[in-house]
Amino acid sequence: MADAEQDDEDYVVEMEGIEKRFGEVVALEDVTLRLRRNEVLAIAGDNGAGKSTLIKCLAGAHRPDAGVIRIDGETVDIDSPRKAKRLGIETTFQDLAVAGNLTVTQNVFLGREEVQGPNTLLGVLDKGAMRERAGELLDDLKINVDVDEKVANLSGGERQLVSISRTLLSDPEIVIMDEPTSALSVEGADRVLELIDRMQDQGISIVLISHNLDHVRRAADRVHVLHQGRSAGVLDGEGVDRDDIVTRMVAGMPESGYGERAANV
Amino acid sequence: MSYRGECFVVSPSTVDTNAIRNRLSVASIGRYGPIVGLVGLYVAFTLLNEQFLTVQNQLNVLQQVSIVGIMAIGVTFPILCAEIDLSIAQVLEVVGVTIATIAVGARFFEGQSVPVALAVLVGLGLGAAFGAVSGYVTARFGVPSFMTTLAMLFLADGLGLIVSGNRPIIGLPSSLTAVGGATVFGLPSLVLVFLSLLILSQVILSYTKFGLYIYAIGGDRQSAERMGINVMAVRLGTLVISAVFAGIAGLVTLGRLGSAVPTMGAGLLLPPIAAVILGGANLFGGSGNMIGTLVGVLILGVLQNGLNLIGVGPSGQLVAQGIVLMLAVLANVVGQN
Numbered sequence: 001m002a003d004a005e006q007d008d009e010d011y012v013v014e015m016e017g018i019e020k021r022f023g024e025v026v027a028l029e030d031v032t033l034r035l036r037r038n039e040v041l042a043i044a045g046d047n048g049a050g051k052s053t054l055i056k057c058l059a060g061a062h063r064p065d066a067g068v069i070r071i072d073g074e075t076v077d078i079d080s081p082r083k084a085k086r087l088g089i090e091t092t093f094q095d096l097a098v099a100g101n102l103t104v105t106q107n108v109f110l111g112r113e114e115v116q117g118p119n120t121l122l123g124v125l126d127k128g129a130m131r132e133r134a135g136e137l138l139d140d141l142k143i144n145v146d147v148d149e150k151v152a153n154l155s156g157g158e159r160q161l162v163s164i165s166r167t168l169l170s171d172p173e174i175v176i177m178d179e180p181t182s183a184l185s186v187e188g189a190d191r192v193l194e195l196i197d198r199m200q201d202q203g204i205s206i207v208l209i210s211h212n213l214d215h216v217r218r219a220a221d222r223v224h225v226l227h228q229g230r231s232a233g234v235l236d237g238e239g240v241d242r243d244d245i246v247t248r249m250v251a252g253m254p255e256s257g258y259g260e261r262a263a264n265v
Numbered sequence: 266m267s268y269r270g271e272c273f274v275v276s277p278s279t280v281d282t283n284a285i286r287n288r289l290s291v292a293s294i295g296r297y298g299p300i301v302g303l304v305g306l307y308v309a310f311t312l313l314n315e316q317f318l319t320v321q322n323q324l325n326v327l328q329q330v331s332i333v334g335i336m337a338i339g340v341t342f343p344i345l346c347a348e349i350d351l352s353i354a355q356v357l358e359v360v361g362v363t364i365a366t367i368a369v370g371a372r373f374f375e376g377q378s379v380p381v382a383l384a385v386l387v388g389l390g391l392g393a394a395f396g397a398v399s400g401y402v403t404a405r406f407g408v409p410s411f412m413t414t415l416a417m418l419f420l421a422d423g424l425g426l427i428v429s430g431n432r433p434i435i436g437l438p439s440s441l442t443a444v445g446g447a448t449v450f451g452l453p454s455l456v457l458v459f460l461s462l463l464i465l466s467q468v469i470l471s472y473t474k475f476g477l478y479i480y481a482i483g484g485d486r487q488s489a490e491r492m493g494i495n496v497m498a499v500r501l502g503t504l505v506i507s508a509v510f511a512g513i514a515g516l517v518t519l520g521r522l523g524s525a526v527p528t529m530g531a532g533l534l535l536p537p538i539a540a541v542i543l544g545g546a547n548l549f550g551g552s553g554n555m556i557g558t559l560v561g562v563l564i565l566g567v568l569q570n571g572l573n574l575i576g577v578g579p580s581g582q583l584v585a586q587g588i589v590l591m592l593a594v595l596a597n598v599v600g601q602n
Contacts, residue, residue: 093491097491098488099480099481099485099488099489099492100484100485101480101481101483101484101551102477102480102481102484106477106481110477110489110492110493110494111492111493111494112493115474120474121474121475121495121498121499121502122469122473122474122475123473123474124472124473125472125474125477127472166492
């Protein structure tokens with residue numbers, strides 16, 4: 001299968017020649033990732049392939065040692081998570097960042113509360129406005145949970161939905177999702193995958209990291225495979241052959257037919 | 266997908282529903298237990314003694330619980346935030362004797378008396394400083410507040426003895442003793458101070474970002490940190506509040522006693538903490554409120570007052586308090602899990 005990458009596309013993110021080392025260990029070497037506007041791009045790869053390191057470079061948690069990152073065609077230096085957020089990049093993490101003893105509304109707004117008067121620690125919460133806005137946000141995403149419910153009383157899937165909707169509060173252009181389905185039941189994962197579809201409908205461009213190839217094939221327009229810190233090809237998600245992904249995950253970029261490189265490694 | 270109606274399929278969703286229902290009924294013990302307990306005590310003592318449910322006796326109860334109550338409100342803040350403050354009784358002492366010594370111009374401050382208002386400000390500032398030190402070391406360096414406030418306990422104790430020369434300070438200005446010893450509209454000022462602070466504190470908890478963050482951090486500090494909350498400022502803030510409230514308790518104690526005694530905090534460390542837990546606040550932070558603390562304070566106060574009226578002495582009262590506290594923490598932990 002030919003790599004599905006052409007240069008006249010409208011890319012919202014371009015990461016070119018990214019390299020990242022941790023001491024002697026080379027985590028990423030000359031990786032190029034391009035995210036098209038309004039697509040879901042999955043990153044697949046075995047443990048240690050560099051998936052997390054790559055998206056952390058985009059989320060501002062790591063700074064690449066070499067390479068260029070462009071957002072909407074402009075070269076940017078993403079030196080902190082805060083900077084990434086300013087550029088319209090939000091990230092959801094694998095281990096749910098939610099506070100169980102707080103309500104859905106409180107979780108959606110936590111750390112970014114709307115207040116009446118000066119915005120200090122003693123600022124007075126505008127509870128009505130936040131509740132209304134959280135309700136609208138969840139309605140738009142067809143997430144059917146009570147905004148006044150304590151998050152601890154929700155199922156794992158619902159908690160993940162709340163955690164994801166947190167990232168959408170700031171109206172981001174790009175959302176990075178690190179293993180959003182890995183800790184969930186089948187039903188929970190289903191709902192998260194449906195949410196990813198709806199986010200795409202709303203015009204958001206998404207980078208999805210997942211170990212689950214069924215989820216990858218269902219949600220992604222394209223699949224970028226990483227192998228030992230290097231790109232192992234980009235495949236069209238629709239109708240992508242599962243074995244093709246697995247082969248590249250295990251053996252890297254095929255040079256002359258599958259499997260040969262594996263023998264050389 | 267969930268099945269509704271008359272369908273008795275054992276699907277994961279029906280199991281979930283049952284689990285939630287069971288937890289709700291157990292959780293309701295934790296939630297309504299304290300108020301049921303308090304009402305039960307009222308009913309029992311009303312039946313056992315005709316003097317118990319009189320206006321005069323109820324005012325007595327309020328007056329008796331006010332000092333412990335002010336301290337309990339203060340220490341509710343760190344407890345909700347999954348911290349603890351063990352220094353409150355000694356901060357009460359050191360602030361009380363400092364205010365008295367400066368206002369009178371005695372002992373350590375011999376011949377240097379200052380206006381009462383300034384003395385009060387200096388005293389409460391000293392209290393805040395104790396909270397700030399333990400709060401900073403806890404929030405900045407991760408030393409458990411159990412240890413930092415224990416250190417403050419010794420420090421405040423020693424400083425109180427130095428300032429007062431280990432002797433009572435008498436002859437306090439009447440404007441100073443009025444704060445805790447006057448009567449306003451037929452109510453002891455002590456009680457008014459207690460109830461005002463209670464309302465103020467509940468407003469802070471319910472309506473400010475600071476209050477919300479206390480719950481968020483008490484529930485899961487790491488999550489709160491990752492969600493962008495200034496965890497350090499909030500943890501420090503709760504210990505400062507607790508120390509200032511202990512200081513205010515010291516101030517009103519001057520009015521209650523009419524003098525400052527270097528040992529006036531004796532036995533006042535644990536009742537406030539017990540009251541907070543009796544009121545249903547989670548032992549490990551994240552849930553509880555000031556109404557609960559009020560209920561807890563009243564349970565302790567009513568128990569003592571009622572037992573007194575029916576002729577049970579101090580030793581019997583301690584036994585009863587121990588039993589009630591054991592039942593309460595049992596309900597608390599069972600209710601939370």
